[in-house]
Amino acid sequence: MSLKDSKAVYPSSVDINSEQNIRFVPDSLQTLLRALFIGQNDSSVKVASVGQAIIQASRPRTLIAPLKIALSVQMHHHFGSRFLLDTLNTLGFASSYTEIQRFELNAAAAAHDRTNTQFGNGTFVQYIADNVDHNLRTLDGHGTFHGMGMIAAVTPGFRLDKAVPRLSPTLKEVFDLANINIEYYKIQSKQSLQAEFATMNYEPNMIDTTWKLDLLSRVCWPLTCNRPSWSAIMHKVMDGDYQGKSSVVFLPMIDMNPSDPTCINSTLNFIGKHAKAQHCVPILTFDQPLYWKAMNIIKDEPLNSPLKSVILRLGGFHLEMSFVGGIGHLMEGSGITELLETVYAPNAVTHMTSGKAIARAVSAHFLIDTALTSIILSHIYGIPLPDEIENETGTNDINPANYINTDNTDINAEDELHETDAMLDELLKVDISVEKACDSVLIDQIKYRIDNFRESHKSFRTSQLWFQYMDMIDILHRFIKAERTGNWELHLQTVKDMLPYFEASGHNLYVKSSRVYLQQMDNLKTTHPEVLAFLQSGHHVIRRSDKFLAGLSSDLVIEQVLMRSLKTTGGMTRGRGMSEGQRAQWILSIPDCAEMNNALFTGVNYGTSDQHKEGGESRRSRDCQDLKTCLSFLISRSPFVEETSLRNIETGVSADKFVNVYNSKELGIKILKSMDGKK
Numbered sequence: 001m002s003l004k005d006s007k008a009v010y011p012s013s014v015d016i017n018s019e020q021n022i023r024f025v026p027d028s029l030q031t032l033l034r035a036l037f038i039g040q041n042d043s044s045v046k047v048a049s050v051g052q053a054i055i056q057a058s059r060p061r062t063l064i065a066p067l068k069i070a071l072s073v074q075m076h077h078h079f080g081s082r083f084l085l086d087t088l089n090t091l092g093f094a095s096s097y098t099e100i101q102r103f104e105l106n107a108a109a110a111a112h113d114r115t116n117t118q119f120g121n122g123t124f125v126q127y128i129a130d131n132v133d134h135n136l137r138t139l140d141g142h143g144t145f146h147g148m149g150m151i152a153a154v155t156p157g158f159r160l161d162k163a164v165p166r167l168s169p170t171l172k173e174v175f176d177l178a179n180i181n182i183e184y185y186k187i188q189s190k191q192s193l194q195a196e197f198a199t200m201n202y203e204p205n206m207i208d209t210t211w212k213l214d215l216l217s218r219v220c221w222p223l224t225c226n227r228p229s230w231s232a233i234m235h236k237v238m239d240g241d242y243q244g245k246s247s248v249v250f251l252p253m254i255d256m257n258p259s260d261p262t263c264i265n266s267t268l269n270f271i272g273k274h275a276k277a278q279h280c281v282p283i284l285t286f287d288q289p290l291y292w293k294a295m296n297i298i299k300d301e302p303l304n305s306p307l308k309s310v311i312l313r314l315g316g317f318h319l320e321m322s323f324v325g326g327i328g329h330l331m332e333g334s335g336i337t338e339l340l341e342t343v344y345a346p347n348a349v350t351h352m353t354s355g356k357a358i359a360r361a362v363s364a365h366f367l368i369d370t371a372l373t374s375i376i377l378s379h380i381y382g383i384p385l386p387d388e389i390e391n392e393t394g395t396n397d398i399n400p401a402n403y404i405n406t407d408n409t410d411i412n413a414e415d416e417l418h419e420t421d422a423m424l425d426e427l428l429k430v431d432i433s434v435e436k437a438c439d440s441v442l443i444d445q446i447k448y449r450i451d452n453f454r455e456s457h458k459s460f461r462t463s464q465l466w467f468q469y470m471d472m473i474d475i476l477h478r479f480i481k482a483e484r485t486g487n488w489e490l491h492l493q494t495v496k497d498m499l500p501y502f503e504a505s506g507h508n509l510y511v512k513s514s515r516v517y518l519q520q521m522d523n524l525k526t527t528h529p530e531v532l533a534f535l536q537s538g539h540h541v542i543r544r545s546d547k548f549l550a551g552l553s554s555d556l557v558i559e560q561v562l563m564r565s566l567k568t569t570g571g572m573t574r575g576r577g578m579s580e581g582q583r584a585q586w587i588l589s590i591p592d593c594a595e596m597n598n599a600l601f602t603g604v605n606y607g608t609s610d611q612h613k614e615g616g617e618s619r620r621s622r623d624c625q626d627l628k629t630c631l632s633f634l635i636s637r638s639p640f641v642e643e644t645s646l647r648n649i650e651t652g653v654s655a656d657k658f659v660n661v662y663n664s665k666e667l668g669i670k671i672l673k674s675m676d677g678k679k
Contacts, residue, residue, distance in 0.1 A: 009163040010103055011066035013592075013599040021067055025051030053092050064166075069095045069103065070600040076100045077570040077597050102166070108588035109169040109177065119154060119278040124243070124539040126153045126313075127251075127271045128285045128558040131258035132566065134573050145578045148258045148267055149562050150251035152274075153542045153554065157247035160595050171581045178252035178584035185265035188300050198519050199676040202500060202669045207489050210434065212443040213237065214477050218373040219446055220424045226624050228428070230366055230477065232615035234484070235549050237427050237434055242486060242538055245546040248561050250587045255580065264293050272306050281531050282310045285554040287318040288513050295516060311524070311531060313540075314517040315555025316483055316491070317358075319510070323479070323498050324362065325355030326505035327472050330664055334465060335637065335649035340364055342633050343626045362476065367623065369473040371630040372466060373450075375638060380449050381417065385631050416442060453640075461646035461655075465662040466639040472501060484551045486538030492521060500668025504661075511672070565590065 014020065022030065022044055029051050037043035052065035072085055072095040088094035095103075119125060132149035217230045228236070251274070256263035268284070275282035286294055291314050301307045328336075332353070340349045344364060352361035378385050419442055426432045437443075457463040475497045482490035495514055502511045524532040541551030544560070552560070567573045570593075572586050613619065637649040646655040646662065660667065 007062065007064055007166055009165050010064060010106070011069055012161055012163040013159070013595040014161045015066040015163075016070045016596065016599040021048035021052065024048070024066060025055065029054065057092050064095070064099075067600075068093070069099070070596050072096075072100045073103065073593050073596040074600050077593055080570070080574060080576060102168075103164065104585055104589040104593065105169050105171065105174060106167055107164045107592035108174045108585045109167070110164055111177075111588040111591065119280065122156075123280075124155045124534045125275065125278060125280045126155075126283050126285065126539075126542065126554050127151070127275070128153065128315075128554045129258075129267050129271070129290070130287060130555065130558050130563075131290075132253060132563065134566070134578060145255070146257055148254040148256065148263050149558065149566075150253070150267065150271070151558050151562050152249040152251060153246045153557060154249065155246040155539055155542065156244040159247075160591055164592055171585065174588060175581050175584045178588060180252050180254055180266060180270050182254075182256070182262065183266045183269045185261040185297060187261075188302075196677060196679050197515050197675045198522075200496065200499075200515075200518070200672070202496065202672065205493055207493055208478050208481070210238070210438055210481070211478075212438045212440060213434065214474070214481075215443055215447060216420065216424055216427075216437065218370045219377060220421050221370050221374055221627065226620055227424075228620055229363075229614045229623055230370075232620075233424075233428070234481065236615065237430075237437075238485065239434075239548050240485065242543065242548050242551075245544065246542045248542075248544075248557065250562060250590055252587055253583055255583075258290060259293070261293060261297060264290060265297050268294060268297060268307050268310055272310055276306075281528060283313060283531065284310055285313040285315050287315045287555055288322070288510055291315070291517075292509065292513050295513075311528060312517075312520065313554065314513055316479075316553030317556035317559070319495065319498070319514070320476070320479060320553070321355040321358050322507055322510050323355070323472075323476065323501065324358060324365070325353075326498075326501050326507050327365065327469070327476075328353030328355065328361075329505040330472075330501065330661055331465075331469055333648055333653075333655075334469075335639075335651070336368070336469075338650040339368065339630060339633050342629050343367070362480070365473050365476065367626055368630055369470055371627055371634055372470055372639075374627075374631060375634060375640060376450055376453055379640065380453055383417075385635065416445065420446065457640060457642070459644065460640075460642055461644060461662050462649070463640050465646060468662055468664060471665070475501075483541055483553050484549045486541045486551045488535045488538070488540050491540065492518060499672055500665045503668035503671050504664035515672075515675075 015024075025033075025048060030047055033047045033051055034043060037046050049067055052067045056063070056065040056068055071088070071093065075081070075084055075088065075094065076097070082097040085094060085097040085100060089096040127150065129148055129150045132145065132147050134145045213234065214230065217227075217233045221227050251270075254263055254266055254270075256266070258264070271284050272282050284294070291312060294310075294312055298307050298310060298312070337349055337353065340352065344352065344360065348357060348360060351357040352364060355361065374385055377383060423432070423437060423440065423442070427434070427437050454463075454467050457467070475494055478490060479494040479498070481487070482494055496518060499511060499514055502508075502514065521535075524535070538551070540554075542554055542557045543550045544552065544557070565571055572578055572582065576582060576586065614623070634649075639649050646659055647653060655661075
């Protein structure tokens with residue numbers, strides 16, 4: 001045979017595509033196989049597969065067919081079965097289990113040099129660390145794993161297209177590559193973090209230029225109930241410049257209790273050295289408990305310590321969870337639990353109000369916010385709500401002209417509602433731009449009427465509580481928008497807006513950590529202006545898909561990538577073990593295995609859809625039904641009644657006159673101002 005190849009290196013992921021696989025098969029063999037597979041729609045895959053199997057069988061000692069090694073990597077990743085791989089190898093379709101083990105060892109041994117070459121100039125690197133837990137099923141209960149996991153996110157991303165050399169490394173050599181020096185932490189001073197809280201302005205700053213889209217997505221619902229949700233509308237209409245998809249690099253784990261100061265100190269030292277080797281500034285994200293301990297450790301270091309160069313970031317995903325938990329705490333006893341239980345299971349509601357079931361909780365709060373806005377609009381414009389119209393007519397279709405209260409002669413309601421509904425339709429059809437919609441005076445007029453309605457109810461305590469709830473959901477809208485779009489200024493502003501509610505709901509640890517975080521980020525303009533420029537250009541979020549509205553908080557990425565990979569198909573918890581050597585081999589080899597797995601064409605394509613999951617017809621129908629369920633509950637228990645008592649809208653139980661939860665923001669700001677200038 002004229003084919004020239006060797007077993008010095010393994011095929012790379014670039015070699016595993018339709019064109020390259022066909023080229024691997026000699027022309028004469030291609031001619032024969034195409035004649036055998038004549039009449040089939042696409043015979044290229046079969047020609048490449050059977051052709052490479054024939055070549056591998058005829059020259060087993062001199063070459064490695066790309067499709068055979070790729071299929072073995074994929075099967076090993078999904079099933080981890082030696083029996084399956086050796087059976088496929090005996091039949092001539094795949095490489096052996098022993099060869100795959102050797103490939104993983106070589107990939108792990110070469111990972112350090114091959115991955116680090118991608119941390120080049122013009123890239124922005126963020127490090128994220130979080131605790132990794134796994135309770136192994138042992139007879140005695142010992143041997144569980146509780147350690148610190150780390151990743152690095154590189155923006156813009158890269159692809160591992162270099163071939164893995166085929167050598168004979170040992171597991172000990174791989175383990176040494178993943179070894180992290182344990183830096184014992186000894187307290188140098190007996191004082192805790194002595195950071196002086198700077199004076200802040202807690203008045204809202206309208207830096208969100210697209211706030212009218214948020215209001216538009218809510219005010220149009222009473223007109224046509226089968227509307228896309230806020231997330232689907234944002235996904236459809238918002239676009240802009242962004243830095244592209246990021247790549248995630250797995251870093252070694254530390255087998256210690258993550259809350260141990262020694263473990264955190266070792267993490268800081270490892271990240272500092274790793275970033276220095278990559279010629280980048282060490283930027284590390286923690287959740288709140290680890291963030292506060294890391295801040296104490298860095299503060300305690302001498303001025304010449306390399307740890308002083310580490311920039312700590314507070315995880316946005318955990319901030320969001322804590323804020324949602326604060327909303328649940330402040331609204332406890334208001335009737336919101338009973339309202340949520342009309343749609344969600346009671347056990348789920350418990351986790352939603354605490355901020356744990358965050359995806360469900362956010363969707364539920366957005367539904368309730370839309371329902372409350374609908375009730376306000378029905379008061380302003382005299383429009384029956386969809387649930388009331390359906391009871392009368394048996395249909396969901398609403399013509400505002402037929403239901404507007406003509407007694408309100410001072411309000412040109414018909415034109416306002418028609419124009420608002422038409423504007424959203426044009427926006428979704430891309431007939432008008434986002435800029436034009438955000439310049440609309442019509443939305444300003446509707447907001448003015450809503451503000452007047454709120455002003456007329458400011459002496460009614462129950463109404464004030466639910467208005468405050470809507471304000472908190474508005475902050476949640478803006479925070480999620482800041483994360484998804486990579487808007488750094490909006491991110492900082494919404495964190496500041498959360499502070500009074502953190503204080504009022506008793507989340508004192510997040511109050512302290514958030515204030516220090518805001519001060520540290522404000523100091524970047526003097527300490528690290530180059531890092532601030534990257535953050536302001538949208539690099540503070542990480543994108544796993546190449547879309548504008550796809551930004552993710554850095555601490556959410558480690559949950560979605562590292563934690564999920566550990567505990568799902570191909571992960572270490574699926575029978576692979578969690579020993580030091582196994583962890584090292586898995587962590588270092590998984591990038592190459594994942595590239596090989598994704599590159600293999602098997603008729604299944606992985607990609608992102610242009611349609612948001614909440615924009616489909618079934619999801620819109622479900623959201624419409626859930627909204628009507630919420631409205632059915634709220635219509636007979638409206639919180640916007642003219643009474644001075646503060647009551648549970650479901651049970652009617654009234655609170656004592658001294659209960660002031662409806663003034664949470666003002667009380668929180670008062671406490672926060674008392675902290676200004678103190679340590």
